[in-house]
Amino acid sequence: MNNINKIFRSYLSFMKAIVGGFLLLLLFVLSSCGNQTSDFNTDVAINVSVDELKRQPFEQTMVTTGTIKPAQEFSYKSEIAGEYFLQKNPRTGHKFSMGDAVRKDEVIIKIEDEEYRNQTNIEGAKLDLDISEMEYKKQQALYDKGGVTLREVVNSEKTLVTARQTYETAKIKLSKMKVSAPFNGIITDLPYYSNGIRIETGQPLVSFMEYSTVVMDLNLPENLMGKVKLKQSARIMNYSLPDDTLTGHISELSPAIDEETRSFKGRIEVENKDLKLRPGMFVKAEIVVASRDSALVIPKDVMLSAGNRRYVFVAQRETARRRYITTGLENNGFVEVTGGLKPGERLIIKGFETLRDRSKIKVIR
Numbered sequence: 001m002n003n004i005n006k007i008f009r010s011y012l013s014f015m016k017a018i019v020g021g022f023l024l025l026l027l028f029v030l031s032s033c034g035n036q037t038s039d040f041n042t043d044v045a046i047n048v049s050v051d052e053l054k055r056q057p058f059e060q061t062m063v064t065t066g067t068i069k070p071a072q073e074f075s076y077k078s079e080i081a082g083e084y085f086l087q088k089n090p091r092t093g094h095k096f097s098m099g100d101a102v103r104k105d106e107v108i109i110k111i112e113d114e115e116y117r118n119q120t121n122i123e124g125a126k127l128d129l130d131i132s133e134m135e136y137k138k139q140q141a142l143y144d145k146g147g148v149t150l151r152e153v154v155n156s157e158k159t160l161v162t163a164r165q166t167y168e169t170a171k172i173k174l175s176k177m178k179v180s181a182p183f184n185g186i187i188t189d190l191p192y193y194s195n196g197i198r199i200e201t202g203q204p205l206v207s208f209m210e211y212s213t214v215v216m217d218l219n220l221p222e223n224l225m226g227k228v229k230l231k232q233s234a235r236i237m238n239y240s241l242p243d244d245t246l247t248g249h250i251s252e253l254s255p256a257i258d259e260e261t262r263s264f265k266g267r268i269e270v271e272n273k274d275l276k277l278r279p280g281m282f283v284k285a286e287i288v289v290a291s292r293d294s295a296l297v298i299p300k301d302v303m304l305s306a307g308n309r310r311y312v313f314v315a316q317r318e319t320a321r322r323r324y325i326t327t328g329l330e331n332n333g334f335v336e337v338t339g340g341l342k343p344g345e346r347l348i349i350k351g352f353e354t355l356r357d358r359s360k361i362k363v364i365r
Helices: 002-043 114-120 122-145 150-175
Strands: 046-052 055-077 082-086 107-112 178-180 185-189 204-221 233-237 246-253 263-271 282-299 304-306 309-316 319-331 334-339 346-350 361-363
Touching: 046 309, 055 185, 055 263, 055 319, 107 204, 114 122, 114 150, 122 150, 204 282, 233 263, 282 319
Parallel strands: 046 361
Antiparallel strands: 046 346, 055 204, 055 282, 082 107, 107 178, 185 204, 204 263, 233 246, 233 282, 246 263, 282 334, 304 309, 309 319, 309 346, 319 334
């Protein structure tokens, strides 16, 4: 029995030795594989592209859209009934037509009505005025010599004032018989009537615009209050003018915010000397809300995040180094870097997605 126990204990010791050796061998193999993987990760370089950082001008803009309006526009309707006569354009020798340039006070249309003209009695009103002026001067001279009372002088002055008002009213009435350009501009609408035909009161006659200067009304979001300011520049673009960008500026801003839309109103004024922008055009405006003369600028899509911190990778010889950065202005897919990078450093712009600090890299461009 004792011999059997000895044999059994010897067998157990033998088996323990075999199992222990196997475990040691297994640990060695796993350790070797881990070292190979580590060496593989360390030795393989990741292909990347870089861009050398340089300072450059940078702007932050706000893009909005709107409709162009003329700086001045005016439409006439007939104020009296009468016979319609379209006048000749002295520069073309033909009757005025849509698109013609006109000068201030130039007569475009006349409306003739003898009964109306007689009712104005402009000649009689002018004679009354002349007589009243002479009588008033006479009464003043007599009063200075003591020949009349002050009351007589005052009554004479009252008569003069009435005569002057009557004459001015007659001139106003007579002016309704012709349509003159209110400013230098362009005829934009001219309904057709045959010369000599009788038209009635209230019929449309002609419309004018002056658009060497144009305006664009804005509705700006509340968060731009304080950022958008008077005189800030704006670039105006239209799809039909792909190669032309006009410059304007903020000319008006409302201090009030609309409770429903949470926006406030503004206006852009644009010099349009070549008349490239036409009233009614739908345009895009880029308002420059902030600018830098010299800034480090990087693409937004190369930035990565760790918690609340932003970082990028730069190339140092054959190694990628992580750089935590602070940012400033943002615009059109780019961002200003205010801290963490320096001019001349090589920013990794492609292949950065799998990088870690001190990863080996190979710059391919």
